[in-house]
Amino acid sequence: MVSQYGIKYAVHIITNHFGPLVAKVCDCLLKKGPLPLREIVRYTELSETLVRNCLLVLIQHNCLQPFLLEEEGGFGEVNKVSSLYMVLFDNVLHRVRFSKFMAIVSQEFDKLCVDLIETLLQHGRLSAEQIFDGFRDSTEGSSSGRVEALQENMHKLVKARYVERCPISEPFLALPSEEEAAPVRRRGAKSAKAFLELETLEQCVLVAAVPPEGMRFLFELNPEIGADRDKVENNSSSNTGDKRKLDALDSNIDGGVADKQVVLWRVNFEEFIRRLRHKICIETVRARLDDEAATVFTAMLDASRSEEKKIKTASSVPLSENSIYAEVIKSEKGRNMTLDYVISVLVGLSSSPPFVRVVDNSYIIDFKHTIEVAQTDEVESIVYKKYGKDAYRMFRLLSKAGRLLETDKISDSIFLEKKETANILSKMWQGDYLQMEKLIAGPTQFLLWKVNMMNLRERVLDDMFHAALNLSLRVAYELEQQKEILHLGVDGPMKEKYEKLKKVRFLLESSRMKLDDAIMIFHDF
Amino acid sequence: MDYLLRLYNMAAAMLKPGGMSRLQGPSSLKRKRPEVNSPAQSLNEHERLLYDVIRSKQDIGIWTRDMKKEAKLPDNVVNKSLKALQVKKLIKEVVNIQNKGRKHFMATEFEPSKEISGGAWYLEGSLDTEFIESLKQLCKRQIERSGVATLEAVTDSINSYPAFNVDVTKQQIEEILRTLILDNVIMEVKSNGMGEFASIPFGEVCYKYVSKGGLGGEPKAGALASIPCGVCPRISQCTPDGIISPKTCVYYQKWLDF
Numbered sequence: 140m141v142s143q144y145g146i147k148y149a150v151h152i153i154t155n156h157f158g159p160l161v162a163k164v165c166d167c168l169l170k171k172g173p174l175p176l177r178e179i180v181r182y183t184e185l186s187e188t189l190v191r192n193c194l195l196v197l198i199q200h201n202c203l204q205p206f207l208l209e210e211e212g213g214f215g216e217v218n219k220v221s222s223l224y225m226v227l228f229d230n231v232l233h234r235v236r237f238s239k240f241m242a243i244v245s246q247e248f249d250k251l252c253v254d255l256i257e258t259l260l261q262h263g264r265l266s267a268e269q270i271f272d273g274f275r276d277s278t279e280g281s282s283s284g285r286v287e288a289l290q291e292n293m294h295k296l297v298k299a300r301y302v303e304r305c306p307i308s309e310p311f312l313a314l315p316s317e318e319e320a321a322p323v324r325r326r327g328a329k330s331a332k333a334f335l336e337l338e339t340l341e342q343c344v345l346v347a348a349v350p351p352e353g354m355r356f357l358f359e360l361n362p363e364i365g366a367d368r369d370k371v372e373n374n375s376s377s378n379t380g381d382k383r384k385l386d387a388l389d390s391n392i393d394g395g396v397a398d399k400q401v402v403l404w405r406v407n408f409e410e411f412i413r414r415l416r417h418k419i420c421i422e423t424v425r426a427r428l429d430d431e432a433a434t435v436f437t438a439m440l441d442a443s444r445s446e447e448k449k450i451k452t453a454s455s456v457p458l459s460e461n462s463i464y465a466e467v468i469k470s471e472k473g474r475n476m477t478l479d480y481v482i483s484v485l486v487g488l489s490s491s492p493p494f495v496r497v498v499d500n501s502y503i504i505d506f507k508h509t510i511e512v513a514q515t516d517e518v519e520s521i522v523y524k525k526y527g528k529d530a531y532r533m534f535r536l537l538s539k540a541g542r543l544l545e546t547d548k549i550s551d552s553i554f555l556e557k558k559e560t561a562n563i564l565s566k567m568w569q570g571d572y573l574q575m576e577k578l579i580a581g582p583t584q585f586l587l588w589k590v591n592m593m594n595l596r597e598r599v600l601d602d603m604f605h606a607a608l609n610l611s612l613r614v615a616y617e618l619e620q621q622k623e624i625l626h627l628g629v630d631g632p633m634k635e636k637y638e639k640l641k642k643v644r645f646l647l648e649s650s651r652m653k654l655d656d657a658i659m660i661f662h663d664f
Numbered sequence: 665m666d667y668l669l670r671l672y673n674m675a676a677a678m679l680k681p682g683g684m685s686r687l688q689g690p691s692s693l694k695r696k697r698p699e700v701n702s703p704a705q706s707l708n709e710h711e712r713l714l715y716d717v718i719r720s721k722q723d724i725g726i727w728t729r730d731m732k733k734e735a736k737l738p739d740n741v742v743n744k745s746l747k748a749l750q751v752k753k754l755i756k757e758v759v760n761i762q763n764k765g766r767k768h769f770m771a772t773e774f775e776p777s778k779e780i781s782g783g784a785w786y787l788e789g790s791l792d793t794e795f796i797e798s799l800k801q802l803c804k805r806q807i808e809r810s811g812v813a814t815l816e817a818v819t820d821s822i823n824s825y826p827a828f829n830v831d832v833t834k835q836q837i838e839e840i841l842r843t844l845i846l847d848n849v850i851m852e853v854k855s856n857g858m859g860e861f862a863s864i865p866f867g868e869v870c871y872k873y874v875s876k877g878g879l880g881g882e883p884k885a886g887a888l889a890s891i892p893c894g895v896c897p898r899i900s901q902c903t904p905d906g907i908i909s910p911k912t913c914v915y916y917q918k919w920l921d922f
């Protein structure tokens with residue numbers, strides 16, 4: 140479930156980008172989970188047309204996924220199918236990451252590709268023709284060479300998986316079969332939430348909406364384009380068509396966006412997040428070890444990338460020393476490394492803290508652990524800043540121990556007077572950074588302490604959302620001030636103030652981008 | 665050069681009067697024999713009774729209130745006798761680490777047990793932070809110079825410093841190394857027998873130097889720790905349009921004032 144400030148932050152982003160009405164619908168769906176149209180109308184107290192339009196905006200920008208859900212009819216009646224709308228929280232957050240995505244593309248491809256990605260990011264989903272049309276307007280003449288170049292670049296982007304076919308517009312989720320549902324039926328529940336936990340429901344919908352692997356990244360060069368229509372069939376709704384009829388009220392809401400004959404394209408956020416995840420892993424390795432280790436680690440990522448299927452992959456495929464070496468010498472920094480040297484770096488990578496595991500003479504990247512190291516660094520640095528050096532030691536002691544420790548034991552381990560130790564511990568406990576348990580043995584009472592990393596991560600993430608929201612609100616506030624100054628004219632004494640405001644905005648914006656990296660470490664990776 | 669100078673200063677600090685007893689240290693908890701011409705002969709009846717009670721408690725000693733109960737003597741007699749016994753150097757007052765406020769006595773021939781003194785790291789009832797810090801510095805420098813080192817190597821090298829004439833045990837050094845791990849200055853690793861570990865047998869636990877910063881160097885501030893909200897004590901009261909908000913926030917004001 141998304142945390143309280145996660146929702147507030149997402150709604151804030153939507154308000155900034157699409158105004159308060161769309162944000163209202165988004166807020167309702169984030170708080171209540173997937174709903175049918177009539178329920179959204181009821182909760183938001185907006186007119187049905189208005190809600191429909193808001194939903195269309197969200198669909199157009201890939202922040203909403205409609206789906207059909209089969210539910211038990213009850214008392215011998217036939218099963219019914221409802222059409223529900225689900226906000227894609229992650230995709231809402233991605234909206235502040237567009238500049239990062241474009242930076243990635245610009246490192247690999249030329250300007251035209253970056254422009255294509257920018258167009259798609261701006262418009263959400265478009266047909267190839269719509270994309271190219273935009274370029275035709277902005278360039279003088281529309282030579283066929285230009286269209287060819289556009290197509291080729293589009294082809295490159297799809298091949299690199301940065302662009303994909305839009306998901307199926309309204310995937311159908313059937314009731315689980317008898318065996319699958321058995322343990323749940325006993326609970327006698329009927330609603331969507333009953334047979335699928337919300338998180339898994341979201342995952343099921345997303346999985347069901349992905350176009351078949353062969354189609355998802357298939358972009359055919361079409362010499363006719365520009366003169367003719369894009370003729371590739373979107374097979375997406377064919378399997379849901381008959382189900383649609385069952386729920387006449389809600390069906391076809393996305394009809395305006397997705398003409399079934401036309402293939403729509405969008406940016407594949409998943410691939411970008413995967414690249415960003417790799418980047419963070421490399422930086423974590425560099426910070427803990429050195430540049431050489433980072434170079435070898437990068438080579439391992441490159442060698443295994445094509446095999447990676449999910450974003451949250453826990454570990455890479457096994458790689459042999461030779462295949463890693465072959466990849467290392469491809470890079471400029473690794474060109475003069477010898478095989479022996481690469482092996483010694485691999486040994487370093489696989490000793491504590493292990494970023495790489497050795498299994499049967501092969502090396503496997505331990506993503507899960509690498510991300511955890513990055514998370515721990517973040518949390519520890521907050522503890523240090525918030526509660527001081529001694530608290531930092533206590534916290535590290537407790538998180539390494541991973542179990543309850545008594546005050547005296549902690550005080551002995553970190554060489555701090557018992558009273559002071561107890562004091563700091565209880566401060567951290569009040570701030571929810573530690574758990575405490577009382578143990579009463581006869582007349583004496585002992586206090587036991589523990590770090591619950593799982594809860595703490597969630598809590599820190601919520602604080603991050605809160606902080607990101609605050610940064611964004613402050614940026615807006617500073618912008619207001621800037622506008623006022625501009626209104627008065629930036630000469631004389633105002634000039635200095637104006638320059639200062641520019642610096643302030645820069646600091647706020649860059650802090651927000653860094654904070655967003657940290658949010659990804661805790662949420663997306 | 666700087667290193668030698670510091671070591672010299674440290675040794676000098678340890679040799680100054682206050683540090684002297686430290687150097688005899690807990691590792692030499694020798695019992696002093698009562699002098700031959702013991703003044704214990706010249707005790708009156710009350711003093712003798714009290715002395716026996718205190719002495720029977722050996723290295724644990726006794727709190728005055730318990731003493732009074734056990735000896736069944738009135739307060740003023742006890743107080744007077746205690747003074748007399750102290751003057752005759754038969755008993756001494758010690759700090760009980762468990763309860764520093766209580767007056768606690770022990771026969772002179774005993775050294776306070778670990779429960780009373782607090783153990784190896786305590787000096788007169790307080791943590792001997794100066795001694796601990798010195799040891800931490802020495803261990804850190806030792807590991808920093810060699811890159812990686814085993815517990816034995818660190819202990820030996822410290823015990824072999826000519827300027828450091830107190831023997832520390834392996835266990836003490838291990839405790840010190842644990843705190844250096846918590847400070848993120850060193851980390852515990854297992855030798856793989858290669859590269860920098862070549863001199864250490866495969867699989868043996870050793871300590872590796874990690875931090876480039878000073879002792880207990882500050883960890884690199886993460887994204888959240890670098891902005892006011894990350895360490896804000898008011899974050900739970902802060903709302904977009906509330907009394908405490910990012911628009912009116914004093915922490916932001918300070919942060920953005922450049």
Ligand code: SF4
Pocket residue numbers: 609892893894896897898899902903908909910911913914915916
């Ligand atoms: S905006 Fe100010 S008051 Fe609010 S959480 Fe951040 S630092 Fe604290």
